[in-house]
Amino acid sequence: MDEEYKKEKFETLKIKTSVAKKFRRFSRALSKSQSMTLLSRVEFFEMNSISPNEMMGPKMETLENLVKKRINAVIAILKDIEKNKVNPTLGILESLMEAADPKDNYENRVRDYEEDDTHPDFYK
Numbered sequence: 001m002d003e004e005y006k007k008e009k010f011e012t013l014k015i016k017t018s019v020a021k022k023f024r025r026f027s028r029a030l031s032k033s034q035s036m037t038l039l040s041r042v043e044f045f046e047m048n049s050i051s052p053n054e055m056m057g058p059k060m061e062t063l064e065n066l067v068k069k070r071i072n073a074v075i076a077i078l079k080d081i082e083k084n085k086v087n088p089t090l091g092i093l094e095s096l097m098e099a100a101d102p103k104d105n106y107e108n109r110v111r112d113y114e115e116d117d118t119h120p121d122f123y124k
Contacts, residue, residue, distance in 0.1 A: 001035060010035075 027037040
C-alpha cells in the first residue's frame with residue numbers, strides 16, 4: 001500500500017462475494033492492493049469526467065476522427081510546402097549549378113590532381 005495511506009484505518013464495504021472475488025483477481029493482476037486499485041479506478045472516472053455506465057465507443061470514435069483530420073491537415077501542409085517551396089528552390093539551385101558548371105564541362109574537366117602524380121588520388 002502507498003506510504004501516505006499507511007496510517008489510515010480500514011473501512012468495510014458490503015459487496016457480493018462474486019464481485020469481491022472478481023475485484024481481488026483484478027487487483028492481483030494490477031499488482032496493487034485492493035484499496036489502491038479501487039482508488040485508482042475512482043480517480044480515473046473522476047479525472048476523465050465519465051460514468052462507468054457510459055459507453056466509451058462514441059467518444060473514442062470521435063477522438064479517432066479528430067486525430068485523423070489533424071493528420072490529414074498536416075499531410076496537406078507538407079505537400080503544399082514541398083510543391084510551393086522545396087521543389088522551386090531545388091529547381092533554382094540546380095539551374096545555378098548548371099550555369100556555374102555545365103554537365104558537359106564537369107565530366108570532361110581534368111582535375112589538377114589527375115595530372116599531378118604526387119597526389120595520393122593519382123594511383124586510384
